[in-house]
Amino acid sequence: MRSALFLAPFDELADPRLVADLAVEAEDAGWDGFFLWDHVSWRPPVRELADPWVSLAATAATSRIRLGPMVTPLARRRPVKVARETATLDRLSDGRLTLGVGLGDDRFGEEWSRTGEQLDAKERAHMLDESLDVLRQAWSGEPVHLIGTHVVVDGVRFLPRPVQRPGVPVWVAGFPGKAAPLRRAARHDGFVPVNLQHPDQLARIAASLRELRGDEAGDIAAVLPRDIDPAPYETAGATWWLVELGPGTTPDGVREVIHRSF
DSSP, X not given: OEEEEEEOOBGGGGOXXXXXXXXXXXXXXXXXXXXXXXXXXXXXXXXXXXXXXXXXXXXXXXXXXXXXXXXXXXXXXXXXXXXXXXXHHHHHTXXXXXXXXXXXXXXXXXXXXXXXXXXXXXXXXXXXXXXHHHHHHHHTTSOEEEEOSSOEEEEEOOOSOOSSSSOOOEEEEEOTTOXXXXXXXXXXXXXXXXXXXXXXXXXXXXXXXXXXXXXXXXXXXXXXXXXXXXXXXXXXXXXXXXXXXXTTOXXXXXXXXXXXXX
């Protein structure tokens, strides 16, 4: 099982230069990944938020660890812009980008309701699937043809392609017990269970993904608080352990996790 930091770039950590330095420090300490939350707003007392894509570009100064937004709610992003951003960031990092995607939620920062975004979860799911279709086509290097309900791309070609082939790995986020995110994840490369509570949940997820994919389950990323032992989750089928460092985390708090013994 590989290990990663899962960092909210808020307040003190909203400085992309500091975040880049922490990514280098994590790589030097032996971590395998460095992932950033993707939000435009958060509830008080958080006041400052960094753009994750710009911050991730700064973290590409590393040489080995995987990088990515975890997770990007594609329904509030233009998929043609994400197609360019993902290809550029994958090339900048020499093929180390992982794209986490999900529906997003208005509960934490009202970043949907207060900015005029789509509030209906079913509509956001349709938008997510159409956007993922655009990305897969765009990463192929061939012209993209998609006339959807929410997205229109009529013969646009996106070059240069990402370094990774056939494209950037996509991890889909979803709540344990929900069938639709698992089906979506089975069509892509990995699954990120949201609010995971017990290793048994992860074991059921792994079994469902194996059944849906007809082979191995793909990547499963267990997002856990810093004080939770990841070993039972690895036994249950997790391939990644993401240490959650949420709102209120200080730079010293990140460094404490980076340098603790595995």
